[in-house]
Amino acid sequence: MDIDIQVRLAAFNWLSEQVNLHGEDVLPRKLLEQGFEFQGKRIPLVGPQGIFKPHVLDLPLTITTIPEGSYDDKYEEGKFLFYRYRGVDPNHNDNVGLRKVFDLARPLVCFLRVVPGKYLAIWPVYIIGDDQSSLTFKVTLDDSLPSFESSSVSMTHQISELSDARHAYLTATVKVRLQQRSFREKVLDAYKSQCSFCRLKHRELLDAAHIIPDNFPEGEPIITNGIALCKLHHSAYDSFILGVTPDYIIHVREDVLEEEDGPMLQYGLKGLHRTKLILPNSKNNWPSQDSLAWKYDRFTRVG
Secondary structure, eight states: OOHHHHHHHHHHHHHHHHHHHHTSSEEEHHHHHHOEEETTEEEOSOOSSSEEOOTTOSSOOEEEEOTTSTTOOEEETTTEEEEEOSSSOTTSHHHHHHHHHHHHTOOEEEEEEEETTEEEEEEEEEEEEEETTTTEEEEEOSSOOOOOOGGGHHHHHHHHHHHHHHHTTOOSOHHHHHHHHHHHHHHHHHTTTSOTTTOOOOGGGEEEEESSOTTSTTOOSSGGGEEEEEHHHHHHHHTTSEEEOTTSBEEEOHHHHTOOOOHIIIIIIGGGTTOBOOOOSSGGGSOOHHHHHHHHHHHHHHO
16 A cells, blocks of 8 residues: 555544544644654644645645635535635646546545634545636535546545544535534634533533524524533523523523422522523624524423
8 A cells, every 4th residue: 555545544544533532523723733643754634725735745635625715615515615726827736736636536634614723624535526717626525435447446445444434423414514513613612612501611511502493494503593501501401491581591490490309400400590691702792682582482381
């Protein structure tokens, strides 16, 4: 196996490990800049430019894009990325490198920026088209592998072995994943990574809870339709055990207040009754009062 394939497989395995460690496929840029060690050498995964080739390789290993950024990369049905060339010269070294990756059917890692400094990692992805007239490469972003000539069968087999390792992190479309991760990161950042009910600050135990659920037309993935909650209080809020009034006061459902149980019920739920929601510093990020009223109306009907 040549070094190019070895490094790509090592990168995919390292990313799988990082996703498992972090509990999600949104990874910090500093971690990606540090990368991993391969045969005594440090292999970073991102650099200043979107098309990145580590020194040990002759061909690019990763591509990075900022949705709605200056390069105007576009999506089609959440499945394909139309990735803009670097600059306007089709023969720039970076563009030539990606063209060779396409010709050899080599897999890449794609990093989609969710918020500044954090990236949704998708791998393996393949270039399946090169249009010099529009200065774009067409990249497949779903977990199906493209059909190539028999010369690439062995590579496809090796990469397919890694598909199962990341399959759990794939959703129906990349666009949905990107929206979900972006919503989470922006909401948690607005609340300074603490539960707005109990102040718990362990980010791995926090969720970005929708006020109006995302399966409703009004349930947009925006900060003002979100609240940072620990997993216990997120579940309690979604289950109408807890409610929040439009003036940001937390209420506990009446029947739960009357229950007798252990300290978790007493301090984790009942103790929140008539306390005030911990709000973001910026008033622009406070929960929408209309959205809270929508949710609280349903809470009172359940109670």
